[in-house]
Amino acid sequence: MFEHWQREDGCDWGIPEVGVSKVTGRRATILLIDDSATERTRAVGLMQRQRPTWDVLSAAGAREGLTQIVSNPIEIDVVVCDMVMPDMDGRELLAEISRTHPNLPVIVISAQGNDQIAAQSLEMGAVNYVPKRSLAEGLVPAIDEVLKSQKELALSQDVMRHVVSNRAVFVIESSLEQIRSLVNLTRTRLVSLNRFNSESVQSLTAAVRESLLNAYYHGCMQVNEVPMQHARDTYVQLAEERRNGSDPGNHPIELEIQFDHRGITFRIRDNGPGFDVDQTLEQINATASDVDRTDRGTGLQLIHSVSNRVEFNSAGNEISFTRLMDDPG
Amino acid sequence: MQGQTGFSVLVVDDAKTEQVRVSGLLSRHGPYQISTAANGVEALECLGRMPVDLVLTDLQMPEMNGLDLVRRVRDEYPQIPVILMTAAGSEEIAVSAMQEGAASYLSKTARIDELLNVVRRVLDARAEGLVHQLVLDKLQQDVYELVLGNSRLLMSATARFLRNAMQAMALCPQKELVRVGIALEEALLNACLHGNLGLDSRLREDSGEVFETLADTRSRIDPWQGRRVRVTAQISRRRATVTILDEGSGFNPARLPDPTDPENLLKPHGRGVMMMRLFMDDVFWNETGNQVTMIKNASAHE
Numbered sequence: 130m131f132e133h134w135q136r137e138d139g140c141d142w143g144i145p146e147v148g149v150s151k152v153t154g155r156r157a158t159i160l161l162i163d164d165s166a167t168e169r170t171r172a173v174g175l176m177q178r179q180r181p182t183w184d185v186l187s188a189a190g191a192r193e194g195l196t197q198i199v200s201n202p203i204e205i206d207v208v209v210c211d212m213v214m215p216d217m218d219g220r221e222l223l224a225e226i227s228r229t230h231p232n233l234p235v236i237v238i239s240a241q242g243n244d245q246i247a248a249q250s251l252e253m254g255a256v257n258y259v260p261k262r263s264l265a266e267g268l269v270p271a272i273d274e275v276l277k278s279q280k281e282l283a284l285s286q287d288v289m290r291h292v293v294s295n296r297a298v299f300v301i302e303s304s305l306e307q308i309r310s311l312v313n314l315t316r317t318r319l320v321s322l323n324r325f326n327s328e329s330v331q332s333l334t335a336a337v338r339e340s341l342l343n344a345y346y347h348g349c350m351q352v353n354e355v356p357m358q359h360a361r362d363t364y365v366q367l368a369e370e371r372r373n374g375s376d377p378g379n380h381p382i383e384l385e386i387q388f389d390h391r392g393i394t395f396r397i398r399d400n401g402p403g404f405d406v407d408q409t410l411e412q413i414n415a416t417a418s419d420v421d422r423t424d425r426g427t428g429l430q431l432i433h434s435v436s437n438r439v440e441f442n443s444a445g446n447e448i449s450f451t452r453l454m455d456d457p458g
Numbered sequence: 459m460q461g462q463t464g465f466s467v468l469v470v471d472d473a474k475t476e477q478v479r480v481s482g483l484l485s486r487h488g489p490y491q492i493s494t495a496a497n498g499v500e501a502l503e504c505l506g507r508m509p510v511d512l513v514l515t516d517l518q519m520p521e522m523n524g525l526d527l528v529r530r531v532r533d534e535y536p537q538i539p540v541i542l543m544t545a546a547g548s549e550e551i552a553v554s555a556m557q558e559g560a561a562s563y564l565s566k567t568a569r570i571d572e573l574l575n576v577v578r579r580v581l582d583a584r585a586e587g588l589v590h591q592l593v594l595d596k597l598q599q600d601v602y603e604l605v606l607g608n609s610r611l612l613m614s615a616t617a618r619f620l621r622n623a624m625q626a627m628a629l630c631p632q633k634e635l636v637r638v639g640i641a642l643e644e645a646l647l648n649a650c651l652h653g654n655l656g657l658d659s660r661l662r663e664d665s666g667e668v669f670e671t672l673a674d675t676r677s678r679i680d681p682w683q684g685r686r687v688r689v690t691a692q693i694s695r696r697r698a699t700v701t702i703l704d705e706g707s708g709f710n711p712a713r714l715p716d717p718t719d720p721e722n723l724l725k726p727h728g729r730g731v732m733m734m735r736l737f738m739d740d741v742f743w744n745e746t747g748n749q750v751t752m753i754k755n756a757s758a759h760e
Contacts, residue, residue, distance in 0.1 A: 299596050
């Protein structure tokens with residue numbers, strides 16, 4: 130009955146041990162980055178006294194810290210860093226970490242009493258700010274809080290690993306703003322599935338964007354040229370001309386994302402008149418098979434390049450494309 | 459924002475000169491329509507009367523200071539961002555403000571271009587946030603299939619995961635969602651403990667620790683370790699249906715002790731099922747008793 134489902138090792142009932150993360154099975158690891166040796170000793174000592182189960186690592190500067198983050202086989206859970214350092218200042222470090230490790234939380238500490246630095250670092254993505262004069266009472270609670278929400282995140286990622294299939298349906302209005310937002314949502318869902326590398330996530334998201342924009346321009350705005358044959362600019366201009374004086378009204382656009390062990394399928398449908406699929410499909414496929422990756426050209430080429438299968442319904446107002454799981458793409 | 463001719467900004471400061479200074483700056487350098495208030499209380503009155511896109515507030519004010527205003531706006535008008543401004547620099551306040559929900563923090567001596575930049579950045583983020591929320595509300599259906607091993611942590615994490623999915627559909631108010639989460643967790647634990655691991659819940663009455671140890675032991679050896687819990691959850695804006703199937707031999711729910719009988723109230727046996735029935739709109743089993751289906755309908759006033 131359950132044969133083809135994944136089996137996993139080590140899935141036991143579990144009696145929790147103190148100090149060990151049950152999900153990951155390892156101790157919390159903190160990386161401290163500060164160019165002052167005295168400061169490092171103080172902060173590390175503080176953490177080790179109050180939380181003996183933590184693994185505390187340290188680095189003398191931003192570059193050394195970054196190297197540790199990238200190359201340390203044990204994953205680092207939280208970074209604590211001084212804002213002012215000689216080789217790369219705290220802001221650059223924050224920017225770099227949020228670029229390469231967006232899920233790695235950073236707590237900023239600083240000896241300089243500067244409100245602007247505090248607000249800026251929080252705005253730039255630091256999760257908390259502890260002034261050095263409050264280090265003794267403030268640092269460990271701040272780290273505790275972050276570890277707690279990290280654990281919750283890890284748990285929900287763990288659940289996602291056990292999802293064998295998911296089907297989500299969105300119905301938005303014909304609005305460029307909503308399309309942009311839906312594309313971002315799609316990217317987020319693809320990332321949380323954790324089954325595709327970031328390049329695939331990017332290209333699949335781009336294909337969804339193409340399909341949604343096509344639904345908007347051809348379906349809702351009814352620019353009734355054969356879709357995705359020319360560069361988007363042509364259609365945008367046509368749409369602008371059409372829009373002047375006429376209200377596009379509310380034409381719903383539907384996006385379905387269907388995922389299982391075989392692969393992922395996106396289905397986009399609008400309620401426009403569609404196009405004559407029989408007559409033009411040959412033409413479309415002829416162009417699509419002639420894939421020239423240097424040409425920015427047509428949306429359909431992009432969709433073909435990321436998919437194993439592309440289909441239209443007979444009315445011509447619905448496209449679905451599939452990416453198989455084992456395909457390296 | 460599409461179709462909008464300008465932004466409505468509320469400037470809150472007890473010093474008239476400051477009100478005039480900031481208002482003048484903003485209205486000269488952007489599409490901003492300014493209103494003013496002298497303290498937090500007045501500010502809240504304004505927010506209640508007219509649509510405001512952004513609040514800029516001083517920290518030290520009589521009646522209600524800036525930090526309290528930040529909290530109140532966060533609670534009562536979560537869509538409206540607040541920027542805290544102050545003459546006295548103190549990073550603790552900046553941090554508190556941000557953590558209490560202020561969108562940003564500015565010094566009163568900040569340069570004009572910095573003030574304008576922050577204001578524009580915050581307004582852009584707000585516009586994007588509003589559309590994001592709008593599109594989240596466009597989710598019509600979310601259907602999941604999961605296959606789970608026998609882990610206590612995984613069961614409670616899955617219950618929370620499904621509850622969050624229902625929350626994304628705005629199925630019912632928070633309080634009800636918490637109870638739904640409890641019902642889900644009970645059902646999942648039952649599927650593991652009584653279904654897959656074949657443990658009689660009467661065992662729990664005697665010694666909780668013995669029960670837990672036995673559960674853990676069995677979960678690591680055959681035939682129990684290979685058994686899985688299969689969950690199907692269909693969630694729409696009107697209804698959530700969750701089906702949980704285990705590989706145990708099943709049971710007869712009719713033979714559970716009556717949980718409303720005062721004698722049985724404190725017994726773990728059957729209490730889980732009672733909670734499932736209380737918190738979900740409908741609960742039923744298949745004939746074997748190894749598959750339970752629970753239904754929660756959207757709240758009437760939603």
